[in-house]
Amino acid sequence: MKEMNLYIDESGNLGTGMGRYFLICALEIDSNIKSSIIKRAGRVICRFKEKNNIPKITELKGFRLQDDKRNELLDKILYKGIKVRYIVLDLKQTTMLLKKSDDKNACFNYLIQLIVKQIICEMPEVEKINLFLDNRSVKIGNRLSLKPYLYNKLVLEQLETKTKVNRIEFEITYLESESCYLIQWADIIANSLYKKYNSNDASFYKKIKPFIVFESKFPSRNFGK
Secondary structure (H helix, E strand, C coil), X not given: CCEEEEXXXXXXXXXXCCCCEEEEEEEEEECCCHHHHHHHHHHHHHHHHHHCCCCCCCCCCHHHCCHHHHHHHHHHXXXXXXXXXXXXXXXXXXXXXXXXXXXXXXXXXXXXXXXXHHHHHHCCCCCEEEEEEEHHHCCHHHHHHHHHHHHHHHCHHHHHCCCCCCCCEEEEEEECHHHXXXXXXXXXXXXXXHHHHHCCCCHHXXXXXXXXXXXXXXCCCCCCC
């Protein structure tokens, strides 16, 4: 079975007054190397904390990192086998669509779906996609809706346009980010990419770019205008 793993986190806020952009980042890791990457993630985070006298129980967050420490971590995180996918939303162009919590849940699901859809287009042989998300960044109602939403959009709806449709299993796991080092990696990368859009600082984007396999701006027609 061809199986793919996505560790997902975001930077920004799906609301007004918190910056113009909202970015979702997914670290794509093939199941063949998943166990070794998980071990590496733990070593990188733990050694960084020890070197910088950070308590073991303190979770690393991208927005708290100074530039030199961010670069130090990115040099360790950006490792062979790591692929980065991200989509950035222009809130100025979509504010009218995000007035209610249900609107925000729907938007979050839609952006995740765009990332997953691209994987399926690139790898039609994939049979299972595991998504790991930060428990604190996903609303309770959204946890119940994401899995059926992905199946409806990416499997059932394809029956109307394609003669052959592969059944794909979606497994959604919600984790506490402080106990999942790969979600912490996704947070650091998401925040580093976010700086390109929110602070006009592309220095970290340039470091990450060789590992980016998919990037998208939404809505594409009016993004940044």
